[in-house]
Amino acid sequence: MSAAQSVSTHDWAGKAAVAEKGRWLAYRYLLLRRFSQVSILLLFLSGPLFGVWIAKGNLSSSLTLGVLPLTDPFALAQVLMTRHWPELSALVGVALVLTFYATVGGRIFCSWVCPVNMATDTASWLRRRLGIRTGRAPAHLRYWLIPCILVASAITGVTVWEWVNPVSLTHRALIFGGYVALGAVAAVFVYDLLIAPHGWCGHLCPVGATYALIGKPSLLRVSAQNSSQCNDCAECYAVCPESHVIPIALKGKEGASPIIQNTDCTLCGRCIDVCAPQVFLYTHRFNHKRA
Numbered sequence: 001m002s003a004a005q006s007v008s009t010h011d012w013a014g015k016a017a018v019a020e021k022g023r024w025l026a027y028r029y030l031l032l033r034r035f036s037q038v039s040i041l042l043l044f045l046s047g048p049l050f051g052v053w054i055a056k057g058n059l060s061s062s063l064t065l066g067v068l069p070l071t072d073p074f075a076l077a078q079v080l081m082t083r084h085w086p087e088l089s090a091l092v093g094v095a096l097v098l099t100f101y102a103t104v105g106g107r108i109f110c111s112w113v114c115p116v117n118m119a120t121d122t123a124s125w126l127r128r129r130l131g132i133r134t135g136r137a138p139a140h141l142r143y144w145l146i147p148c149i150l151v152a153s154a155i156t157g158v159t160v161w162e163w164v165n166p167v168s169l170t171h172r173a174l175i176f177g178g179y180v181a182l183g184a185v186a187a188v189f190v191y192d193l194l195i196a197p198h199g200w201c202g203h204l205c206p207v208g209a210t211y212a213l214i215g216k217p218s219l220l221r222v223s224a225q226n227s228s229q230c231n232d233c234a235e236c237y238a239v240c241p242e243s244h245v246i247p248i249a250l251k252g253k254e255g256a257s258p259i260i261q262n263t264d265c266t267l268c269g270r271c272i273d274v275c276a277p278q279v280f281l282y283t284h285r286f287n288h289k290r291a
Contacts, residue, residue, distance in 0.1 A: 013128065013238040014274035021276065029269030030121075036112045041174065048175045058171035059113065060162060061090065069093035074146070074210040078159040081150045098214060106215020110201055110208045111241075111268035116166045119185050120201050120241070123192035128238065137196045137203035139244070145206040161206065198241040201266070212263045219284050222265060222272065224250040224258045226291045229277040236271035236280065246271070250279070257288040 017026035043064070047053035055064045060075040071086075071093030079086050101109060111117055126132075152160045162168055166184045173181030188200045201208055224230075227250050236250070237243045245262040252258075272280045 013235045016233065016235070016276040017274050019276070021278070026273055029273050033112050033268060034118065037115055037118060040113055041115055041171075044171060045174060058168050060165065060168050061093065063089070068096075070097055072207070073098055073214065074207050075159065075162060077150060077210075078153040078161060081153040082157050082159060083154075101211055101214045102217055103219060105218040105220040105267045106211035106213065106263055107208060107266040108215075108220070109211045110205075111266040114167055114207075115170050116185060116188060117201065119189045120192045120198065123189050124198060124239075124241070127193055127197060132194065134195055134197070137199045139203060141203055142206050142209035145204070146209055149206055165207070166200075167207065201241050202264075208266075215263045218263070220267060221283060221285045221287075222249075222260045222267060222269070222280055223283045223287060224260070224279050225281055225283065225287075225289060226277065226279045227251070227258055228291060230279050231277055233276070235274045235276075239270040239274050241266055241268065258290050259283070259285060259288060261285075 014026045040059075043055040044058065044062070047056065053066075055062050057063060060072045062070050064070065069089040069092050071090045073094050076086060076090060076094045079090075149161045164184065166188050169181035169184045173185070191204075192199050192201075196203060224246075230250060236246055240246060242262075242264040245260050245265045248256065248262075249258050249260045267282075269282065272278075272282065
């Protein structure tokens with residue numbers, strides 16, 4: 001049975017891991033990611049809901065505790081394409097963001113910060129439970145969307161993506177209400193559930209593609225260091241939102257690095273969670289040892 005065929009048979013990925021390692025270790029990084037995502041949302045919601053302003057703005061541009069500016073690189077690129085020069089705080093904010101994600105891991109944003117990930121993960125889980133099997137979107141479409149959106153911003157003079165960005169719309173919906181904003185998240189959920197598995201994060205989102213490019217020199221990686229223990233259950237493929245990054249590290253030729261080098265990897269840690277033989281682990285990019 002091929003990996004792809006095996007993946008399609010999983011309705012409860014991680015069952016063997018629960019039996020082998022216990023429920024905490026089988027869901028550890030999933031739970032930590034949810035804690036991270038909800039906590040970041042609460043930083044922004046604390047002001048409107050409780051009158052305690054910790055973070056103002058949204059994930060495109062924010063100011064934390066009145067002193068720490070953070071700016072999304074893709075949002076700033078659109079601003080520059082509209083021929084508007086950003087404020088100094090925005091430039092400082094983008095420098096901080098670029099430094100962090102280029103050092104730690106670009107797509108950590110997608111799996112540990114972005115609130116839309118909670119919707120897409122839920123859609124993925126529901127697909128497996130319902131046995132839904134549908135096609136895929138073009139794999140590299142998100143990378144082509146980056147220049148298209150930047151050109152559109154230059155032509156129109158507005159930050160095009162920010163009008164439809166589900167991440168920004170989610171923040172607006174939670175703070176101000178509004179069914180249109182929530183409709184964007186619902187559309188992403190339905191797309192991932194019925195049209196293409198991991199379709200939004202894995203094929204369409206230009207923000208995720210931007211962070212994948214930023215994260216190329218990053219230190220944090222996932223390694224299939226204990227690949228000799230692999231029992232071919234394919235549960236890592238079942239849960240991975242970017243399953244094409246796994247084979248080279250897991251089943252590469254003799255002497256190949258066990259490190260997942262492809263920066264499409266979101267560093268979500270689900271492959272670590274669901275692997276009963278404990279093949280995968282977090283490490284740094286220079287650790288090429290196999291057990």
